[in-house]
Amino acid sequence: MSKLHALTWLLFAGTAFIAALLFPALLFYLSIYPHLGYDQSRILNNLNSNLFFKLIFFVVLASVIYHGFYRAKAIFQELFPKSEGAIEMIMIGLALFLVVIALIITVIL
Amino acid sequence: MRNKVGYLRNPRYTFKLIRELSSFAIALYAIYLLIRLYALRYNVTIPTYLDLALALLAMFFALYHSITWLYLLPKLAKGYSNVNSLFILAIVAWAAISFILIYVLI
Numbered sequence: 526m527s528k529l530h531a532l533t534w535l536l537f538a539g540t541a542f543i544a545a546l547l548f549p550a551l552l553f554y555l556s557i558y559p560h561l562g563y564d565q566s567r568i569l570n571n572l573n574s575n576l577f578f579k580l581i582f583f584v585v586l587a588s589v590i591y592h593g594f595y596r597a598k599a600i601f602q603e604l605f606p607k608s609e610g611a612i613e614m615i616m617i618g619l620a621l622f623l624v625v626i627a628l629i630i631t632v633i634l
Numbered sequence: 635m636r637n638k639v640g641y642l643r644n645p646r647y648t649f650k651l652i653r654e655l656s657s658f659a660i661a662l663y664a665i666y667l668l669i670r671l672y673a674l675r676y677n678v679t680i681p682t683y684l685d686l687a688l689a690l691l692a693m694f695f696a697l698y699h700s701i702t703w704l705y706l707l708p709k710l711a712k713g714y715s716n717v718n719s720l721f722i723l724a725i726v727a728w729a730a731i732s733f734i735l736i737y738v739l740i
């Protein structure tokens with residue numbers, strides 16, 4: 526296993542932990558709780574004012590995105606074994622691009 | 635597997651496929667959440683019924699993904715006979731972490 530492959534797998538394992546444990550709660554807070562009467566502007570206030578919230582949002586959303594794209598990569602590689610290398614580059618590249626977008630939206634903006 | 639249809643013929647592979655796809659589904663929903671968070675800054679809202687439907691679907695996939703992942707954890711504890719009690723302990727710990735996170739965010 527090359528070092529790069531080992532690194533991407535290690536990230537996958539770490540993000541699995543965060544995605545499985547924390548994403549359902551964050552999803553409830555961001556998407557379901559507002560429909561039960563929670564004021565959405567408070568979510569925005571948390572995002573704008575508190576670095577701790579920004580980091581939680583970023584870490585969890587980025588983990589979910591990377592983890593999901595890595596798993597999809599594995600499925601596509603099983604379905605199309607002749608294009609393993611290209612699939613790896615495209616899916617990991619997309620995942621990292623979306624992680625950067627997540628960083629911009631949740632932390633920087 | 636020698637052919638692509640193998641995923642659907644064997645229930646264990648079908649279960650594995652759904653588990654993998656659930657992870658990708660919540661990744662796509664996370665992208666939607668980012669777009670929604672960005673739109674919220676400019677007071678752009680998405681229709682309530684659509685937003686709620688997507689949220690509930692994503693929650694189903696997220697719970698499926700989390701529970702199947704937690705189910706695998708006790709299998710790492712080789713030599714420990716009571717795997718079911720480890721799984722229940724993992725679920726309780728996960729529920730506690732989720733409640734604490736929601737409490738902190740609210």
